[in-house]
Amino acid sequence: MTSSFDLRRGRLRCARLALCAALAGLLGLPAHADDSKTLRIITWADYVPAELISKFKQETGIQVQVTLSNNEEIISKLRATGGAGFDLAQPSQDRIVGAQQEFRIYRPFDLSKVKMEQFVPGLLDTIRKNATLDGKLYGLPYVWGTEGLVYNSKKTSIADYRDLCRPELRGRSAVRLKRPTLMAFALALGTNPFALYNDTKAYTALMEKVGQTLIACKPNFRFFYDNKDQLLNGMRSGEVYAAMMWDSGGWALNRENPDIKFINPRSGAVAWMDTFAMPARGRNEAGVYAWINFVMRPENAAKVGKSIGNFTAAKGADELMDPRLRQQFNETFPEGLKNIKWYPAIPPGLEEIEGGVMDRVKAAN
Amino acid sequence: MSATASASSAPADLEARAVSKRFGAHLAVDNLSFAVARGSFFSILGPSGCGKTTLLRMIAGFIQPDGGSIAIGGRDMAGVGPNRRPVNMVFQQLALFPMMSVSENVAFGLARRGMARAERVRKAEAMLERVGLAGAGGKRTDELSGGQRQRVAIARSMVLEPTLLLLDEPLGALDLKLREHMKLELKQLQASFGTTFVYITHDQSEALVLSDHVGVMNHGHFEQLGTPQQLYYAPATPFVAGFVGNNNRVAGKALALEGALVQVGTAAGWSVRARAHGTIAVGSAVEAFIRPESAMLGRSAADFPPGQLAYTGEVLSLLFDGANSVVLLRELQSGQELRIALPQTGAYADLKVGDRIHFGFDPERAICFPAAAAHA
Amino acid sequence: MPELARAAWSRRLLLALLLAPALLWLSLLIVLPHLDLALLSFRERIAPRQFVPSLAQYRTFFTEPLYWHVFLRTALMSAGATALTLLVAFPIAWTIAKLARGRMSALLFVVCLIPFWVSETVRTLGWMILLRESGVLPQLLVHLGITAQPVELLYHDATILVGLVYTSLLFMVVPLVGSLESLDNALIEAAYDLGAKGGAILREIVIPHAAPGITAGCIVVFMLTLGNYLTPTLLGGKNSLWFTEQIYNQFITRFNWEQGAAFGFLLLALSTAMVWFGLKASGQRFSDVMRRT
CATH class of the missing domain: 3.40.50.300 (P-loop containing nucleotide triphosphate hydrolases)
Known part of the structure; x- marks a missing residue:
C-alpha cells in the first residue's frame, strides 16, 4: 500500500467523523440549556423593558429572551411550528380564539397559578368574553390602548376618519392597510362592523363598501405604513398632515410638537387590548406564570406602561404613571371611555374577506 | 537608413x-x-x-x-x-x-x-x-x-x-x-x-x-x-x-591583412582567413562567419586545393538530417567548435564520433566584420 | 485485486461524502419543502382544520383579476428591469474585461460589489432617505432651482426599477465580464480591419460571442428581480404591487398557506417559462449558459 493511499484513508476517516457530527446536528440531539432557566417571549416593541428583564433575572434566575413581532406574525410563526419555539406570546385579545380554533397553537391558563387580584376587573371581564374557548381561558390582559386620529393643526383640522379623504389632504394622509383601518372606516360609514361579525354576507357587503371608500381615497394616502416609526417620521417631517394612529404614538408626537393633536374621532376610537397567551408547545410553563405575576405588580406594570406609552391592565399601576400621560388621555377622551369601540374576537374566515378587500385597495390606482 | x-x-x-x-x-x-x-x-x-x-x-x-x-x-x-x-x-x-x-x-x-x-x-x-x-x-x-x-x-x-x-x-x-x-x-x-x-x-x-x-x-x-x-x-x-541561415561564428583579432582577406586569430590560437567587410585595422577585434556548406571535409590534407589552409578536427557528434546533415567538429589545436555540412554524396556516411578528419574552406566564402560595427 | 477493489470503493465513498452536504441541503431544504408546498397548493379549507383536495387556489388566481394583474405586472417590470440592467452592465463589463488593467478593473468590480456590503434592508432604507420628499435629492433639486418645490421621488414605478437595477447590477456584470474576457481581441481587430464599424462589431461579433453570458446574466437577474420582496415593497410604497408581496400576504397576514403555495408555484412556473423562452430566443443551451454563471 502506498503512502498516498494511507493519506487518503486518513482523510476518509476525518470525513466520516465530520459526517457523523453533521448528522447528529441535523437530528437535533439536545444540547440546549436548561429550559426552566429561560423564558422566550414573542411580543411587540417596547413591551418588555430591559430593566424588568434584569430585575426578573435577579429574582428568579430566569433569563428572558424577547422576539419582536406583530399579530399576524405571531400567529404565522406559531402555526408553522405547531405552537413551539416560544413560551409566551402577546397577541391582541381578538386574535386568540379564531387562531386557536383554526390552528390549535395555544394552551389554556391554569388560573390558580395566576394572581388574579393584580388585574383590573373590568379588563378581565372583557377578555373572559373574548378569549374563552370550551370554558377555558386562553388570554390574560396586559396592556390596552386606542387607535384614533392624529393631525398637524398648523396644516389642517379633522374630526373623523373620512376627513382623511378630503380633497385638500391629497397625498398628505396615511393609514395602515390592516384590519383596524377597515373597522374605522366602517364605523365612519355609520355601520358597526362588530355587530355583523356573525353575518358573513352582510359583513362582506360592508367590507366591499369600505373597500370602495378607501379606493376612492387612495390618492390621499401618501403611503400605507407598516410600522410606527414610518408614520412618526412622516408626521415630524411634515410630509404627512393627518393619519390614523395609535394613542401612544399620537401623544408622543404631541409632547414633541403641541401643534400635533391626537383626537378621538367622532365615530369613536377603536380600542385594542394585548394579552398574555401561552403557546401550545412552550417549554417553561412555570416561568410564564412567574413572569405574569411579576410583571403585573403595579410598580413593574407602571414601567411597562411608561415604556409603551399606554395604560396597563395592572390594578394600581395607572396612579404610578406619568401625570402628563393621564392629562393627555383626558384631553383626547374628555368623556372617558364612553365613545370607544372594543374589538370582539374575530370569527374564523373574516380575515379572508378583509384580505381580498385590502388586496383590491392595494391594487387600485 | x-x-x-x-x-x-x-x-x-x-x-x-x-x-x-x-x-x-x-x-x-x-x-x-x-x-x-x-x-x-x-x-x-x-x-x-x-x-x-x-x-x-x-x-x-x-x-x-x-x-x-x-x-x-x-x-x-x-x-x-x-x-x-x-x-x-x-x-x-x-x-x-x-x-x-x-x-x-x-x-x-x-x-x-x-x-x-x-x-x-x-x-x-x-x-x-x-x-x-x-x-x-x-x-x-x-x-x-x-x-x-x-x-x-x-x-x-x-x-x-x-x-x-x-x-x-x-x-x-x-x-x-x-x-x-x-x-x-x-x-x-x-x-x-x-x-x-x-x-x-x-x-x-x-x-x-x-x-x-x-x-x-x-x-x-x-x-x-x-x-x-x-x-x-x-x-x-x-x-x-548570424540570423539568416546557419553560420559558424569565430570571434578574434585581425592579425594581418592580405589584400581583400583578413587573417583572424582567436584567443585560443586558431587562425583562419576571411574576406573583409568594411575597413578593418590590424589588431582590431573582428567576427568572422563561415557557412557550414562552404567548408569541405577531406580524408587527408592532400584533398584540399593548394594554398588553402587545412585543419584537423575530431568528430564531436553527427547530426543526421538527410540533405541537411552536419557534423560537429572540434579543431584539435585550439578546441574551436565548428558545424560543417556533410556532402550529399554519402561520402562520409561511415564517419563516427571520435574520428579525426581534415577540413578547410575557401576564404572568399567566409566573411569578416569589425566587431565594433555590430550596430552600424 | 482486492486491493484495487477497495481503492475503487473508497474513492466512490469519498465522492459520496464530498457530495453529501450539497445533496442533503438540496433534499432537506429545497425538494422536501417544495413537495410540501405542492401538496398544500392543491387543497382547500372547508372548515377549521378540514381540507379537501381541490384546484380552488389556482382557480382563484385566474378568476380574481387583481392577482393575475399583479402577476403580469411583476413579470413585465422584471423583464424591463433585466433589460435595463443589461444596458447599464454592458459598458461596465466591457470596461472591466477589455479596457481597464489590473487595479482599475479590480476597483470597478468593487464598485459593483459595494451595494452588497450592506444588507438589502439598509440599502433600501438608504434609498428612501435619499428620495423621500423631505430627503436629500428633492431638497437638492430645489436648491439647484430645478424644481420649485420638493417632489416625492418615492413610490413610483421608475423608482422601483432604479432600485432593482442597482441591486441586480453585479449579477449581470459578473457573467458578462466572464464571456467578454474570453473574446479574443484579435476578432474585434479583424472585424475592424475588414471594414466594420462599432455597431457592426457589437452586433456581429461581440454579442454573438457573449450570448451565453448575456443569457446567463439575464436569467439570474430576472429570477432575482421576480423574487425580490423588499425593494419593490419599500420603494413602491402603496403602489408596489409585486407578486412576492401577494405570496407574503397570503402566508403571513391571511394565514392562507394554500393560496400562498399556489401563488408560489405560479411564480416558479413563470420563471421557468421565461428561462425556457430566453434560452429558445437566444438559441442557447442550458448547460452552456449555466457554465457562465
Missing part, C-alpha cells in the same frame, strides 16, 4: 518615411523608411521584440506612428482608421469568426461595404473556390483543418481586393509539415493574385523561401534590406550573418 525594396520601376504600394513609435522608454520602431513595390512579396524578418509587429500594426492602422508617415497605394494614411484602409490583415491566430460559417466569414467584409446578400454569397463562393475550398462555405470554422483555416483567412481578406495584404506570422501555429506545405501555397497564392504581400516572421527560412525582398529587423530598425540571396551571401552586418 533608407532603402527601396525593389530596383524595378514598379510604383510603391507601401511607402514608410521616417516612421517611429515609442512605448514609454522603449523605442519600438526607430526612424524607419522603406518602400514595397507593387505586386511583390515583402517580408520583415526579425527576432521577437524587434518591433516588427508594431510596424505591421501601424501599417494596418491599429496604432498611430509617433513620427513619420505611411502611404499606401500612394495615399497618405494619417488619420485613416483600419476599417477604411485599403489594407487587410491575416492575423497570427487567424482570428476567424467562430460564430459564423466559412462563407459568412469570407462575406463579412463585403457585407460591411453594403453589398447585396446574393452578390456577397456569389463572390464569397468564387473566392473560396479560388483558394481550393469550393463547397466548404457552409462548414463551421472549427470543422476545418489548420491549412484550410489559413486559406479561409486569406480568402476573407483577398475578397476585398486590398492594395496590400498584411500577414502576421500566420504559419506560426501550424505543425512543421503543414508549415512547409503552406509556404509553397502562400507563394502560389500571392503569385496568382498579384497582390502586394507584407509578411512578418521570425523564421528566416519562411522569409527566404517566400520573399522577393526581406527586411531584417533588429532593435527597431532594418539591419539589411535585400533579396534573400543578398542576405544569405552578402550579409551587411554580423547580426544578419
Whole structure:
C-alpha cells in the first residue's frame, strides 16, 4: 500500500467523523440549556423593558429572551411550528380564539397559578368574553390602548376618519392597510362592523363598501405604513398632515410638537387590548406564570406602561404613571371611555374577506 | 537608413518615411523608411521584440506612428482608421469568426461595404473556390483543418481586393509539415493574385523561401534590406550573418591583412582567413562567419586545393538530417567548435564520433566584420 | 485485486461524502419543502382544520383579476428591469474585461460589489432617505432651482426599477465580464480591419460571442428581480404591487398557506417559462449558459 493511499484513508476517516457530527446536528440531539432557566417571549416593541428583564433575572434566575413581532406574525410563526419555539406570546385579545380554533397553537391558563387580584376587573371581564374557548381561558390582559386620529393643526383640522379623504389632504394622509383601518372606516360609514361579525354576507357587503371608500381615497394616502416609526417620521417631517394612529404614538408626537393633536374621532376610537397567551408547545410553563405575576405588580406594570406609552391592565399601576400621560388621555377622551369601540374576537374566515378587500385597495390606482 | 525594396520601376504600394513609435522608454520602431513595390512579396524578418509587429500594426492602422508617415497605394494614411484602409490583415491566430460559417466569414467584409446578400454569397463562393475550398462555405470554422483555416483567412481578406495584404506570422501555429506545405501555397497564392504581400516572421527560412525582398529587423530598425540571396551571401552586418541561415561564428583579432582577406586569430590560437567587410585595422577585434556548406571535409590534407589552409578536427557528434546533415567538429589545436555540412554524396556516411578528419574552406566564402560595427 | 477493489470503493465513498452536504441541503431544504408546498397548493379549507383536495387556489388566481394583474405586472417590470440592467452592465463589463488593467478593473468590480456590503434592508432604507420628499435629492433639486418645490421621488414605478437595477447590477456584470474576457481581441481587430464599424462589431461579433453570458446574466437577474420582496415593497410604497408581496400576504397576514403555495408555484412556473423562452430566443443551451454563471 502506498503512502498516498494511507493519506487518503486518513482523510476518509476525518470525513466520516465530520459526517457523523453533521448528522447528529441535523437530528437535533439536545444540547440546549436548561429550559426552566429561560423564558422566550414573542411580543411587540417596547413591551418588555430591559430593566424588568434584569430585575426578573435577579429574582428568579430566569433569563428572558424577547422576539419582536406583530399579530399576524405571531400567529404565522406559531402555526408553522405547531405552537413551539416560544413560551409566551402577546397577541391582541381578538386574535386568540379564531387562531386557536383554526390552528390549535395555544394552551389554556391554569388560573390558580395566576394572581388574579393584580388585574383590573373590568379588563378581565372583557377578555373572559373574548378569549374563552370550551370554558377555558386562553388570554390574560396586559396592556390596552386606542387607535384614533392624529393631525398637524398648523396644516389642517379633522374630526373623523373620512376627513382623511378630503380633497385638500391629497397625498398628505396615511393609514395602515390592516384590519383596524377597515373597522374605522366602517364605523365612519355609520355601520358597526362588530355587530355583523356573525353575518358573513352582510359583513362582506360592508367590507366591499369600505373597500370602495378607501379606493376612492387612495390618492390621499401618501403611503400605507407598516410600522410606527414610518408614520412618526412622516408626521415630524411634515410630509404627512393627518393619519390614523395609535394613542401612544399620537401623544408622543404631541409632547414633541403641541401643534400635533391626537383626537378621538367622532365615530369613536377603536380600542385594542394585548394579552398574555401561552403557546401550545412552550417549554417553561412555570416561568410564564412567574413572569405574569411579576410583571403585573403595579410598580413593574407602571414601567411597562411608561415604556409603551399606554395604560396597563395592572390594578394600581395607572396612579404610578406619568401625570402628563393621564392629562393627555383626558384631553383626547374628555368623556372617558364612553365613545370607544372594543374589538370582539374575530370569527374564523373574516380575515379572508378583509384580505381580498385590502388586496383590491392595494391594487387600485 | 533608407532603402527601396525593389530596383524595378514598379510604383510603391507601401511607402514608410521616417516612421517611429515609442512605448514609454522603449523605442519600438526607430526612424524607419522603406518602400514595397507593387505586386511583390515583402517580408520583415526579425527576432521577437524587434518591433516588427508594431510596424505591421501601424501599417494596418491599429496604432498611430509617433513620427513619420505611411502611404499606401500612394495615399497618405494619417488619420485613416483600419476599417477604411485599403489594407487587410491575416492575423497570427487567424482570428476567424467562430460564430459564423466559412462563407459568412469570407462575406463579412463585403457585407460591411453594403453589398447585396446574393452578390456577397456569389463572390464569397468564387473566392473560396479560388483558394481550393469550393463547397466548404457552409462548414463551421472549427470543422476545418489548420491549412484550410489559413486559406479561409486569406480568402476573407483577398475578397476585398486590398492594395496590400498584411500577414502576421500566420504559419506560426501550424505543425512543421503543414508549415512547409503552406509556404509553397502562400507563394502560389500571392503569385496568382498579384497582390502586394507584407509578411512578418521570425523564421528566416519562411522569409527566404517566400520573399522577393526581406527586411531584417533588429532593435527597431532594418539591419539589411535585400533579396534573400543578398542576405544569405552578402550579409551587411554580423547580426544578419548570424540570423539568416546557419553560420559558424569565430570571434578574434585581425592579425594581418592580405589584400581583400583578413587573417583572424582567436584567443585560443586558431587562425583562419576571411574576406573583409568594411575597413578593418590590424589588431582590431573582428567576427568572422563561415557557412557550414562552404567548408569541405577531406580524408587527408592532400584533398584540399593548394594554398588553402587545412585543419584537423575530431568528430564531436553527427547530426543526421538527410540533405541537411552536419557534423560537429572540434579543431584539435585550439578546441574551436565548428558545424560543417556533410556532402550529399554519402561520402562520409561511415564517419563516427571520435574520428579525426581534415577540413578547410575557401576564404572568399567566409566573411569578416569589425566587431565594433555590430550596430552600424 | 482486492486491493484495487477497495481503492475503487473508497474513492466512490469519498465522492459520496464530498457530495453529501450539497445533496442533503438540496433534499432537506429545497425538494422536501417544495413537495410540501405542492401538496398544500392543491387543497382547500372547508372548515377549521378540514381540507379537501381541490384546484380552488389556482382557480382563484385566474378568476380574481387583481392577482393575475399583479402577476403580469411583476413579470413585465422584471423583464424591463433585466433589460435595463443589461444596458447599464454592458459598458461596465466591457470596461472591466477589455479596457481597464489590473487595479482599475479590480476597483470597478468593487464598485459593483459595494451595494452588497450592506444588507438589502439598509440599502433600501438608504434609498428612501435619499428620495423621500423631505430627503436629500428633492431638497437638492430645489436648491439647484430645478424644481420649485420638493417632489416625492418615492413610490413610483421608475423608482422601483432604479432600485432593482442597482441591486441586480453585479449579477449581470459578473457573467458578462466572464464571456467578454474570453473574446479574443484579435476578432474585434479583424472585424475592424475588414471594414466594420462599432455597431457592426457589437452586433456581429461581440454579442454573438457573449450570448451565453448575456443569457446567463439575464436569467439570474430576472429570477432575482421576480423574487425580490423588499425593494419593490419599500420603494413602491402603496403602489408596489409585486407578486412576492401577494405570496407574503397570503402566508403571513391571511394565514392562507394554500393560496400562498399556489401563488408560489405560479411564480416558479413563470420563471421557468421565461428561462425556457430566453434560452429558445437566444438559441442557447442550458448547460452552456449555466457554465457562465
